[in-house]
Amino acid sequence: MASDGLSLPDQIRQLNDARVLVLGDVKYYPSVVKSILPIVGPTSAIELRRWGAEFLAEAFATPALPNGEKETMQPFVLATLESLLENEAEDEQVLRSVIQTAASIYPLAMRWIINNSYDTVTWERMVGIKQRILRTWDQATPSVKICCIKFAQRVILAQTPSNGAESRYGGALDVSLDKVPPNHQSLDPGHLEAEGMGLLDRMLSVLHESSDALIIDATLNCLSILVRTRPPTANRIINALLNFDPLRLVRSPITPKMKVTVRSTEKTTRLLLIHLAKRDPHNPIVPRIQQHVERTMRAVVEALDETGRKRALENQQHDGLDAKRQRVVPEVVVPPLGPGPHSLADVFSLTETLGLKTFDISQVPPDLxxxxxxxxxxxxxxxxxxxxxNAVRSRLEILASAPVPELNPNTAPLGVDDDDDDYEPDFFQAEDTEQILNKLDSSPPPTNELATMDAALGLKSFHLPQPQPLTADMALSAGNETVSRVLELVKTADELSARKIKAGFTRLAASSGVKEPWVTTLIRLATRSSAGIEETTVKGEDETTRTQSLGANIRDVLYGYIMEDFRKHIDVAVTWLCEEWYNDKMLAKAGDNFPMHYEKCALRLIDGFLPYIHPQDKVITRFLSELPELNRAILSRVKIMCRDPSVVQLALTSLLYLVMMRPPVKEIALDTVQGIWSDYEDARPMAAKYLSKYRPGFIEEATRQLEGDGAVQSTAAPIAT
Structure with missing residues (x-):
């Protein structure tokens, strides 16, 4: 480590090497901290004091170093911190680092004195450091004040009761007033809590007294953890936030810097309140928080946003009267109609732009x-x-008052005569009923020409041709084609976005366009649609022919779909067999003459994918565990698996799972294990391990029987010879 004989750059270089060492391995922190304390004391050079204070702040703040190590280190550091704080002319950077170190050490020192009540010297030194920092708080520069606020936050956290949710972390937040015993010789819980609440009030007074946005933002950023972990402080903090008005920072004239300051403070307060409301949305104070946030946002926008305002009216005097700006209304220039004729569109067109007049409005959607x-x-x-x-009304009046043009006889339309207006009909006395009947009797009989014309012009009746008779083969072919299309839809369905559908036999089939509902529809078409009618027979003279059913075809399609990738489609296989089992049970209640499909389909599927099972494949275990019913025929296929020695362990593990998790088939599964032990010699060691636990007498009896059979064969061999 650095010595007095080295120059200052060499000492700094050695100290940096020590920092690199502890960053690589945190176990060197205690030894390095103890060795640098004499070098970074209050009488050292300013560069060494800055480096040492910064290093101590890093050492006690790093999460890589366990809190237990920090707790044992802090008694040796307090003396150096106290001596640096006592220097009235201490460097600001050194002072910031020392206060940050004290903020990290305070909860550790409190836990130390709780567990070691005899060490009163360490606690008195920590209390002296605390008093010195609190005295420095008011006269310090803004950067040092921010560090003092952080120190006050850690003191409040340590000296107030917690909500009990932080004890599982075991960190600095675990230290609270709840950990102090009632009869501790150095700590008084009542005094500590009162001091903590006093510090909280001192912190909150910044919101109403300080005009420095940095100090206010630093205080706001320290309040969230207090509300979350220390319930006794929540009401005071929330009330202070609701009474805080960011607009009190506004001073005239309003500068861009002041706008940024007010908006930053308002945003910090808003985010803090929204965060608190989201953590406890059912709290009765949440509506008040929301109203306060909206009201403050509107007030800040109205006070600082001048983009939507009109410029102020200049003071102008005209003949002793104040001039007022008049609201200007755009002028409407209505073009004249011009010579006729005019359409209705011309009457209502107020523009002379040809493009707008010829635009086909019918092409635009009505809702738009x-x-x-x-x-x-x-x-x-x-x-x-x-x-x-008014312009349209005047046009209509002009058109209404225009004279009606006279018709030219030479160009008049057909059927129009000049004498039409002079025509006056002659009025004669109407004939009575007797005269009309006499005329009808004396008139000749009507000819048949009119009837012939009506017959020629009348519409004849039209009949669609009769459809081709629907045979059973045609219906079956159409059904198979529909099933194939549905299966293609299933293959192309997006499985990633498929939502979960409620399981059970009463769930809705095909309630959405994803994979599972369509699969359920196919399965139920195969199992339920033709239940009881698929085995109809047509008797001939010499033979009986069984008709092919749609259900059998769908079962073939499902089997092929599952075997395309049986590991991926094992859920479809289980769903299919569950529906078959349910359908068999329903038909069994109705009578004994209906065919059962569950066992046949289950054996078909097992026989299909057993040859492709590998030793690490767990699909057989899942398949057997999810089947609704197991019997000896199904488990016999698991026994056949043991012909391949590589999958013996998988087969026996699957049977063991059934023994442990499905008690109704426990005995059948153990019988299958016994059969494997008897028929496959390679599987005996593992099978014996399971049988010795669940059927301990079987192994001894079977071993004696095998030894007896071997002795009989050995004695019988010479006789046969």
Whole structure:
């Protein structure tokens, strides 16, 4: 380590080497800290004091060093810290580092005195350091004041009761007033709590007395942890925040720096209050917090944002009267209609722009036109709307008062005669009913030409051709095609975004467009749709032909889909077999003449993927554990697995899982293990380990029987010879 014979740069270099050493391995911290204390004392050079104070702050703040090591180190450091604080002309950088070190040490020193009440010297020295820092708080520079605020926060945390949620961490926050015994010889819980609350009031007074935004922001940043971990401080802090007004920092004239300061303080306060409201959303004070946040935001915007304001009216005098600005209304220039004829669009067009007049408004969606019309009418000036309305009204009046043009006889339309206006009909006395009947009797019979014309012009009745009769084969083919399309939809479904669907036999099938509902639909088409009618027979003279069913085809499709990647589709296999088992149980209640499919489908699936099982594959264990029912036929397939010595352990582990987790099949599983022990010699060591635990008598009896069979064979061999 540095010595007095070395120059100052050499000493700094050696100290930096020591820092590199402890950063590489924290176990050197205690020895390095003890060795540098004499070098960085109050009589050392300013460079050494700065380096030493900064190093001590890093050592007690680093999370890499356990708190137990820090706690044993702090008694040796307090004397140096006290001597540095007593220097009235101490460097500001050294003072900041010393206060930060004291803030990290205070909870450790308090825990030390709680566990070692005899060491009163260490605690008295820590109390002296605390009093010195609190006296420095008011007269210090802003940067030192911020460090004092942090020290006060750590003192409040240590001297107030906690909520009990921080004890599991074992860190500095674990030190609280709850840890102090009632009869401690050096610590008085009542005095400590009163001092802590007094420091809290001193911190909160900054919000109402200080005009330095840095000090206010530093105080606000220290309050969140107090509210979260120390419930007795919550009401005081929240009330102080609700009474804090960032606009009191505004001074005239308003400068850009002042705007930034006020907005920064308002944002810090707003984020703190929102954070507190989110942590306890059911607290009755949350609505008050929200109202305060919104009100403060509006007040700051109104006080500082001048972008939406009009410029102030200049004082102008005209004939002794104050001139006022007049609101200017845009002028509406209505172009004349011009010579006719005019359409309705021409009457209502107030622009001469050809592009706007020829624009086809029917191409715009009606909902967009509605929004544009409502928005335009809401923002238009009332005087402008009145002028436009009057212009259209005057056009209509001009058109109404225009004379009607006379028709040219040479160019008049057909059927128009000049004498039409002079035509006056002759009025004759109407015929009575008797005269009309006499005329009808004397008139010749009508010809059949009109009836013939009506028959020629009348519409004939039209009939669609009869559809082709639907046979069973056609219906089956259409069903198979539909199933294939649904299966393609299942394969392309996005499994990552599929939401969880409530399990059970009563869940809704195909309630969304993802994979599982469509799979459930296919499975239920196979199991439930044709239940009880799929085994119909058609009897001939000499043979009986069984009809092919849609359910059997869907089962083939499901089997093929699962075997494409049975590890990935094992959930589909389990769902299928659960539906088959449920359907078999329902049919069994209805009668005994219905075919059962559960066992056949289960054996088919096991026989399909057992040849591809490898020793590290857990799919067989999951498959057996999730099947709704197990029997000897299914477990016999697990026994067949043991023909391959590499998967013996997997097979026996799967059976052991059934023994432990599925008591109803425990005996069947143990019988299968016994069969494996008897039939496969390579599997006997592991099978014997399981049987010795669950069936201890079997191994001895089977061993004696094997030895007896061997002796019989050895004696019978010479006789046979």
């Amino acid at each position: 036109i509605t929004k544009l019309a409502v928005t335009t009418l809401a923002r238009i000036e009332p005087q402008l709307l009145i002028k436009a309305t």
